[in-house]
Amino acid sequence: MHMMMRHRTFSKTINFPIVLRVVGWLLMIESLFMIAPLLVSLIYGEKWEAICFAVSVVITLVVGLFMNYRIKPSSKAMRKREGLLLTATTWVFFSIFGMIPFLMSGTVTGITDGFFETMSGFTTTGASVIKDIEALPRGILFWRSMMQWIGGMGIILFTLAVLPMLNYKGGVSLFNSEVTGITHERMRPRVSQTAKSLWAIYLVFTVVLALLLGFGPMGWYDAICHTMSTVSTGGFSTKNNGLHYWHDYYSDIVIMIFMLVCGINFTIIYKVAVQGKFNEIKRSDTLKWYLGIVIVGSIVVFARIAYMSFVDTWHFGAILAAFDTISAITSTGYATYNYEREGQFIFFFLMLLMFFGGMAGSTAGGAKIDRLVVLLKNVKNELYKVVHSSAVTAVRLDGKSIPHMVVEKILAFLSIYVVVMISVAVMLTLFGLPAFDALFNSLSAISNIGFGYGEMTGGDDKFAMIPDACKWILALEMLIGRLEVFTVLALFSPGFWKKD
Amino acid sequence: MRIVIAGAGEVGTHLAKMLSNEEQDIIVVDKDEKKLYNLENYNLMTMQGSAVSLDVLKSIQVGVADIFIAVTPHETINVIASSMAKSLGCKKAVARIDNFEFMKPASKKFFSSYGIDTLIYPEYLAAIEVKTAMQHPWARNWFEMLNGELVLAGVKVRDNARIVGHKLKDLSGISSFMHVNAIKRNREIIIPGGNDEVLHNDIIYVATTPRNIDDVIAICGKINHRVESVLIMGGNEIVKQLAELICQDYKVKIMHSDLARCQELADELPDCNIVHYEAGNTDVLEDEGVEDYDVFVALGDSSESNILSCVMAKELGMRKTIAQVENLQFVNEAESLNIGTIINKKLIASSTIFQMMIDADTETSKSLALADAEVAELEVGAGAKVTKAMVKDLRLSRDMTIAGLVRNGEGLLVTGDTQLQAGDRVVVFCLAGAIHKIEKMFG
Numbered sequence: 001m002h003m004m005m006r007h008r009t010f011s012k013t014i015n016f017p018i019v020l021r022v023v024g025w026l027l028m029i030e031s032l033f034m035i036a037p038l039l040v041s042l043i044y045g046e047k048w049e050a051i052c053f054a055v056s057v058v059i060t061l062v063v064g065l066f067m068n069y070r071i072k073p074s075s076k077a078m079r080k081r082e083g084l085l086l087t088a089t090t091w092v093f094f095s096i097f098g099m100i101p102f103l104m105s106g107t108v109t110g111i112t113d114g115f116f117e118t119m120s121g122f123t124t125t126g127a128s129v130i131k132d133i134e135a136l137p138r139g140i141l142f143w144r145s146m147m148q149w150i151g152g153m154g155i156i157l158f159t160l161a162v163l164p165m166l167n168y169k170g171g172v173s174l175f176n177s178e179v180t181g182i183t184h185e186r187m188r189p190r191v192s193q194t195a196k197s198l199w200a201i202y203l204v205f206t207v208v209l210a211l212l213l214g215f216g217p218m219g220w221y222d223a224i225c226h227t228m229s230t231v232s233t234g235g236f237s238t239k240n241n242g243l244h245y246w247h248d249y250y251s252d253i254v255i256m257i258f259m260l261v262c263g264i265n266f267t268i269i270y271k272v273a274v275q276g277k278f279n280e281i282k283r284s285d286t287l288k289w290y291l292g293i294v295i296v297g298s299i300v301v302f303a304r305i306a307y308m309s310f311v312d313t314w315h316f317g318a319i320l321a322a323f324d325t326i327s328a329i330t331s332t333g334y335a336t337y338n339y340e341r342e343g344q345f346i347f348f349f350l351m352l353l354m355f356f357g358g359m360a361g362s363t364a365g366g367a368k369i370d371r372l373v374v375l376l377k378n379v380k381n382e383l384y385k386v387v388h389s390s391a392v393t394a395v396r397l398d399g400k401s402i403p404h405m406v407v408e409k410i411l412a413f414l415s416i417y418v419v420v421m422i423s424v425a426v427m428l429t430l431f432g433l434p435a436f437d438a439l440f441n442s443l444s445a446i447s448n449i450g451f452g453y454g455e456m457t458g459g460d461d462k463f464a465m466i467p468d469a470c471k472w473i474l475a476l477e478m479l480i481g482r483l484e485v486f487t488v489l490a491l492f493s494p495g496f497w498k499k500d
Numbered sequence: 501m502r503i504v505i506a507g508a509g510e511v512g513t514h515l516a517k518m519l520s521n522e523e524q525d526i527i528v529v530d531k532d533e534k535k536l537y538n539l540e541n542y543n544l545m546t547m548q549g550s551a552v553s554l555d556v557l558k559s560i561q562v563g564v565a566d567i568f569i570a571v572t573p574h575e576t577i578n579v580i581a582s583s584m585a586k587s588l589g590c591k592k593a594v595a596r597i598d599n600f601e602f603m604k605p606a607s608k609k610f611f612s613s614y615g616i617d618t619l620i621y622p623e624y625l626a627a628i629e630v631k632t633a634m635q636h637p638w639a640r641n642w643f644e645m646l647n648g649e650l651v652l653a654g655v656k657v658r659d660n661a662r663i664v665g666h667k668l669k670d671l672s673g674i675s676s677f678m679h680v681n682a683i684k685r686n687r688e689i690i691i692p693g694g695n696d697e698v699l700h701n702d703i704i705y706v707a708t709t710p711r712n713i714d715d716v717i718a719i720c721g722k723i724n725h726r727v728e729s730v731l732i733m734g735g736n737e738i739v740k741q742l743a744e745l746i747c748q749d750y751k752v753k754i755m756h757s758d759l760a761r762c763q764e765l766a767d768e769l770p771d772c773n774i775v776h777y778e779a780g781n782t783d784v785l786e787d788e789g790v791e792d793y794d795v796f797v798a799l800g801d802s803s804e805s806n807i808l809s810c811v812m813a814k815e816l817g818m819r820k821t822i823a824q825v826e827n828l829q830f831v832n833e834a835e836s837l838n839i840g841t842i843i844n845k846k847l848i849a850s851s852t853i854f855q856m857m858i859d860a861d862t863e864t865s866k867s868l869a870l871a872d873a874e875v876a877e878l879e880v881g882a883g884a885k886v887t888k889a890m891v892k893d894l895r896l897s898r899d900m901t902i903a904g905l906v907r908n909g910e911g912l913l914v915t916g917d918t919q920l921q922a923g924d925r926v927v928v929f930c931l932a933g934a935i936h937k938i939e940k941m942f943g
Contacts, residue, residue: 080541171543172541172542172543173541176540176541183537183540184540186544186545186546187545188525188545189502189525189526189527189544189545190525190543190544190545191543193525194545275559277559400533400548401533402533403533403534403537405534405537406537
């Protein structure tokens with residue numbers, strides 16, 4: 001039965017027309033998303049920005065329509081290569097069209113800054129090249145936060161949820177290449193159903209957080225913007241000082257809780273909240289590790305803060321410690337407080353958390369705690385084997401043994417992750433960044449955190465000063481990190497393009 | 501439909517892939533996570549765990565499932581798992597078995613009291629398929645409905661057939677007694693229109709009524725040889741079931757390379773000749789006098805050697821060969837090598853499931869699995885979309901066709917002017933990937 005399908009669709013080259021056609025579809029969806037900031041601009045009477053957004057909507061929609069209707073693929077076959085290519089190029093196309101409002105309104109000058117800002121948004125990194133955020137029109141700020149919201153759960157995933165078009169075999173490889181994690185667990189039989197459930201949870205979180213913040217001291221506009229960058233663990237703020245602007249425990253704590261929750265695997269949340277399987281919480285090793293690291297991390301940071309007497313009151317210290325820890329581990333990177341002021345130890349300690357990030361299948365970035373757990377358990381086995389050389393061991397996660405094949409893949413992932421991170425850091429030093437700054441900014445990009453560090457990028461996470469070439473490199477690295485390395489790197493391997 | 505498949509072995513995996521391509525909601529359960537990884541790129545959900553665990557069955561919500569299919573290698577697990585699934589609320593339960601006793605009518609009652617609706621015994625079904633193929637040596641596939649009131653046959657036509665070189669719309673003059681439903685050409689099955697031509701080396705799937713079979717044989721340039729003797733190679737369960745089915749009516753010789761198994765077969769099959777040969781003895785076919793037999797059946801464990809033995813038997817003058825080919829990739833190759841009939845357990849199992857999906861009454865319904873298509877019979881429901889207009893005005897999609905129907909116990913061919921009625925039993929010929937459309941048309 002599959003014989004024929006394969007035979008009929010067999011071709012030697014990559015099916016570019018179908019990829020571009022689907023990208024056209026996705027651009028049409030992006031243009032619909034852009035209507036939201038257009039409305040915001042209209043509400044706040046920002047005429048010029050409203051025009052900018054209207055033009056962006058039209059351009060994106062027309063290009064999308066053109067690609068969708070003028071490109072006529074001879075075959076509708078979408079196999080693994082097309083899937084990988086589509087996922088990666090979609091994010092690039094989204095960034096290219098998403099930066100039009102920034103460029104037109106004069107928010108940023110130049111394509112480099114525009115692309116960096118948009119890619120940073122969609123990948124939920126949250127690094128910014130804009131120095132004075134508060135001076136920006138509200139429509140523009142809204143779009144910045146909204147990009148993070150779209151990218152947090154995933155562009156492709158959204159499409160899988162709403163369009164039946166991608167709901168066939170090809171859609172599965174798209175799902176696998178965009179959803180983070182080791183095995184891409186599905187909670188419902190069809191990919192489109194799984195995508196719908198994930199987006200539904202995401203929407204519920206968004207609405208609940210927006211209400212909670214909206215009734216707080218923030219005001220509705222800032223509440224909605226912060227909601228979008230919190231549930232996506234993105235980290236764009238509407239104020240130069242970030243949450244520090246409000247000096248308010250309530251908002252801090254609410255945001256802290258939602259960051260923590262959005263760093264949990266959404267599949268577990270679905271099983272517990274929708275299906276009522278509370279034993280999933282007990283069963284998940286990764287969840288225990290995640291929460292354990294957050295608690296231990298907070299205590300360590302708090303102890304250091306208290307020891308060094310950085311702050312005046314203990315409760316402020318406690319919230320500071322917990323917030324910083326969660327903001328780092330979930331890769332949100334809210335610049336609430338100034339890290340350099342807190343001293344090198346805390347800074348370095350949080351870097352460790354940033355490297356691994358949140359749980360797979362969440363909106364958080366990083367290499368994912370799941371892989372850390374597997375790595376450590378595998379190391380434990382290897383150490384055991386040093387003494388008992390003929391021992392046969394298994395890496396167990398959530399009560400199940402993980403096949404060696406998968407363990408190997410995880411180890412390869414972590415190695416490549418580190419290699420990419422260090423390579424980019426080396427490239428950044430070429431352009432004059434100090435070694436540590438380069439390494440930190442590279443980690444910040446690949447783990448989609450958004451903190452900047454050092455003379456050029458430090459302070460309130462401003463990347464404006466770094467050379468243009470570095471911005472392009474970092475933007476690419478953000479995409480590599482967001483799509484979990486293999487999807488993007490595969491495109492750079494000669495084997496991907498070679499005929500077979 | 502929500503379909504749960506327990507067991508990600510060969511049959512389970514094939515079913516899962518096929519049904520997920522048919523846009524059904526599939527959940528696959530297996531103990532072995534490695535087997536489930538093979539399904540990662542398919543549009544379905546997997547669950548690691550035992551099929552007889554209540555926790556597992558509940559967590560995949562088997563209670564709201566439409567069909568539960570137990571196809572693990574263990575008969576007992578299949579029976580228990582199906583029974584459990586049914587008692588949890590699943591609508592239909594199917595269990596794969598490997599015991600002929602269970603197929604007897606008396607056992608059916610017993611199993612249905614446990615909630616198991618259908619038993620699949622792929623080896624037995626395969627044996628029946630081999631027997632059918634032997635009885636109609638001129639055809640590659642043979643499917644009959646309601647005691648043979650309507651026949652659908654797959655026939656390879658060559659230059660000598662009168663039908664070759666004619667457009668289908670011109671055929672009505674010389675062959676109004678048959679209807680060409682599908683043509684397999686260059687490994688692809690097409691549902692032809694009036695302007696399509698029958699070519700040399702096509703396999704055509706024709707529907708006809710039993711009294712016209714001789715005319716079909718003639719127009720296709722075939723001769724219906726009498727079959728009296730069968731040479732079987734292999735010693736698996738299909739061989740045993742087949743031998744039991746046919747040993748009274750045919751002269752049967754079984755060749756097998758495993759001596760112990762030969763002895764077992766000799767103990768159980770007193771009416772058959774059992775021959776042991778050394779594995780690797782390539783002259784065995786000639787030594788055993790292949791020319792004295794009418795049909796050669798290769799049912800060994802390796803698809804490759806089955807195909808090769810059939811090719812060799814052909815060269816030695818055998819007219820009809822039948823090969824078991826379990827690797828689906830090889831099925832088309834085998835067909836193009838002119839092997840008469842291909843037997844595949846996975847296809848047989850999947851066609852049974854497919855039949856269950858489209859028709860509630862599976863007791864009498866039959867189906868035929870081809871490598872890239874399905875043939876099945878079903879009853880036209882009252883008010884179904886297909887009863888609303890004549891067939892030519894139904895705008896049937898190009899990947900399915902109505903091959904024929906039985907009305908009031910009489911087989912009829914379907915033409916563009918046929919109007920279906922509720923209560924008709926029809927045979928549907930449907931390409932892979934289009935099966936889910938049937939429900940919309942006939943439901």
